Amino acid sequence: MRKRTRRAAAVATTAAALLGLAAPGAVADEGRLPDPAPGGPHRPYEPDVTGPRNIDTLSAAITPDGGTAHGVRVAFDRTSRAEPAGPPAAARRFVFLFDASLRLRPDSFPTCARTTIEQHGVHACPQGSRIGRGTSHLYPEGTAEVYAFNARHPGGTRGALVVIPAGGTILELTWERVTPHYQRAGYRWALDEILPPTATPPDQRVGTRRFELTWGATRRTGEGRPVSFAETTARPGAALGIGLWSEFVTGQTVLPETTAVRP
Template sequence: MTGYGWRGAVAAAGVTGVLLLSGTGPAGAVGAAGGPPPDPAPGGPQRPYEPDVEGPRNVDSLTAEVTAYGGEYGGGYGGGSRGVGVTFDRTSRAEPAGPPAAARRFVFLFDKALTFRPESFPTCARGTIEEGGTGACPAGSLVGRGTSHAYPEGTAEVRAYNTRHANGMRGALVVVPANGTILELTWERVTPTYQRLGYAWALDEILPATAVPPAERVGTSRFELTWGAKWGDRSFAHLNREGAGAGAGGPLRLALWSHFVTGQTELPVARTERP
């Protein structure tokens, strides 16, 4: 992650093995006295400092879905699990009008009933994509797909590849082949505050600064991204057996912490039924 500092020491050890989302506690509000939601994953790579700019207030919403790939709960972690796909569908609009402010970071937060097995899938390096495109990535390294919606119109395919960064941390590369965008994500532990809400692990995505001034960057009006894939008899994302989740078999909780160039932070939360 050349050019990035560190928000804390926890990331230095990296993430290895199965990522078990194992926080505890009921759902609740985040942020003191209605204040902005705190950073759920302060231990990872840090985006270079950039001062806040004036801009619109973004109003974000999130829907989510967890879809089974077929098959019943079998031998796995937490008393058995099944392969699933985990979909985030985020929309954003500006108040009072116009394009949404651009983002600096997105942090995908997963219900503790979900586990991920990046160590069981091939990885693709950023340099491989830069030199040969996504077609040069090994079979089985594609672990997510989706669509990005530009403001005011236009869509582009999004692909997510399992990776291991140069510093040893496991993560993903989100790629928009149409324009060559490559975004780096890392697996990180969430803070105790978010563990008490039922999360334990997150994927932290940094959107690097560009030559375009922050106030002139345009945010996306919507993106849909599904994490999950099958490779042979292996599944990238798993749902633990009923009773292992935050709600003891109840709905699953997903969230997306977002930080914008204006300094605004948002935390839309979605609940979805177990498949």
């Protein structure tokens, strides 16, 4: 079991090195990294601004979800700081990258509409539609709760809504199959999150110092059968690759990567 775990980690490290990506636990930010999900919605154009260089790190965890035998929850924990000091630059996009052994089942869960949240709040979403939860750590201090809901966007696209009620923030994400470049690094599916422009000038926006978000949920069908939002084909003890591609208002792109062991 231990040999298999070490081998999986070694393979992930080798693949990352060959593709010019970060080794597990490290971050790559040399130039503009390839976009993992260029086929998704495009963010309105904004020119790059002068700002700090962000230093991002990522940790992750895989835990059983208590639903199906293969059901898991996938926790992302990103930290960000500016170099040499001060608030980190604000983000334009985040792309959550999931190991190829993970199967996501949004079609098996109810959805919540953006208009429902805007008009009535997160508690009005249908039961079973919440597929994630976390915490946003503000700069320089303070925290805010984060909720993620299964969604079907106008036009039928599958995705999610990430909501931060304290700030009135609703972000739209879409499920995207990653490009071959990232498939060769061991990923398959990505959630592409766009942070739309605001009235605040880009160089005056402040990024978060830490962001935690765990994806996963369980529900029961009308027949009482358990259903897991995320399942994995990986064996216990296997190391799964997790990444978070990020683009900031300065034009900088980073890709912290890590591995999480399936219990």
